[in-house]
Amino acid sequence: MAIATEQPAVDLREPAGWRRTKNRIATAAMVLSFVVVIIPLGFVLYTVIAKGASAIGWSFLTSQIPENLSPLGTGGIGPAVSGTLEITALATVMAVPLGVLGAIYLNEYGGNRPLARLIGFMADVMTGVPSIVMGLFIFSIWVLHFGFSGLAGAFALACLMLPVVIRSSDEMLKLVPNSLREGSYALGATKARVTATVVLPAALPGIVSGALLAVARAAGETAPLLFTILTVTSVNANVFSGPNTSLPSQIFSNATQPYPGAQARGWGAALTLIAIAFILMIAARIVTARFTRYSR
């Protein structure tokens, strides 16, 4: 009985039936909370697929963006697709190597030093910086001096991706067993060589999968692009200068149009965007499932 009195939250004198009922209610509430989440998710995915599928097609994905009032069937979202692919690719090329290097510093060199702890902590904090602030930042530091361009958009997306890549790569590097490092040191390898030829390859699948998820997230971002690429309707093959467009910006401008054709193109673009995100996410899962050597 002494034990029971030390645990005030568990009052064993309550009638057993009522305790069991309360338990059932609690379990039901937990299941219900999952159901509550499925409903909006199903609702939004169903709507996007139902409305987007009728719009989408090869010519829709490749042809020019028409006037807003023109009906569905004329033109498509070609410039937005190419813009999104170019800008996201450019952002990936900037953010992933830097992020992986940052993670290497945190994990291989920094260890428990105050500076490394500070950088790790600030990387966490940086993931919480709103994407629109990144857009304003690149606007202030780049666009005001060099004008709108796909490159500026890529800078903003890269700023968003950087802390995410650092954090996910850091987790993966932590999982590489120390015995691998020690074995290589025992053979006389330098730290750089151990990192580049032993630690990184061992952690690579996890790093790739984390990077793919970061890319999937960045591809859907609108806010950082609004003030960095502007939204135009013509194709701009030059990512490095001149206003550009992207799928999210196009959806944002079409969403407030009263014309059914423009709205339908918005749904088609939304389906395209979700499809891109899904493909990246599934690729990440495949990499994780098939190639991961060390996991939690």
Added chain:
Amino acid sequence: MSAVTRAGPAETAGPARALSHRRPLGDRAFQVIALSAGLLVLVILVLIAVTTSQQATSWFSAEGFKIFTNNWNPAANQFGALAFIFGTAITAVIAVILAVPVSVGIALLLTEVVPRRWAQPIVYVVDLLAVVPSVVWGLWGILVFAPWLQGIYTHIASGVTGIPVLENLFGQPTSGESFFTAGLILAFMITPIVTSLSREVIATVPAIDKEGAYALGATRLEVITGAVWPHSQGGIIGAVLLGLGRAMGETIAVALVIGSSPAITSHLFAPGYNMPAVIANQFGEAAGVFRAALIGMGVLLFAFTIIINLLARGIVARNARRMRGA
């Protein structure tokens, strides 16, 4: 400090010593490159604060403390941002109130109820909410969800007429686009992050505590309230704060469904505005002090989210340390 130097015998004469004194250039260069990549995080954060504040100075100097008044009229050069700050707070709070119970419920379901092989599919499904881009939530919100909600709002409003407090909160719906719609969509969007953070926290509860409670004959609910909750309380508060930070900064979905009219009101079903939404919607036509005001709201947003994040990460880290010590 490579391990090689320390591994070598200290008194060896000749070439071994020459080798041990300096690390090869490539090795040091690699360390410097990695360090600068890490430092980039700090540099970017400082640059964000400096450059955006610089662009916003004309707002701060023109309005002074009047930036915190409810007086927004760009045509008359009046840029008081209180309505937008209010909107940011109210939508984020609605989102957190709606999302947190659900997220903690799912986190408990994952850790305490379902077997491991069911947990993974549930996590995938919840994470899908985060895969849907903000702008798609907004498109769905403005074209499908808000029109549908309008009918429900009208029903609720007619149900609460005459009831003192509820009437002030849920009365006078004008359209489906409102503070509440924005808060609701934000709740969908922050559920995955709050769920995964809460789950991480709950997973650190020592199995021995739970097993001990079960051995005493406690039901699952009693294990949760008696053993799991006291351990994970702090961490979950951190998770909630991080969710709040996310909800405050989320832009595009809110910009489309909030109704775009600056207002300070107790009516949650009335159209409103918040800081990210006004920046996104009006930046294109803004110049001079107007643009400075919008960038200045970005600075405020940055400051708020940084403070919330510092607080939350601090709480989570302290909680994790305490748990490891326990």
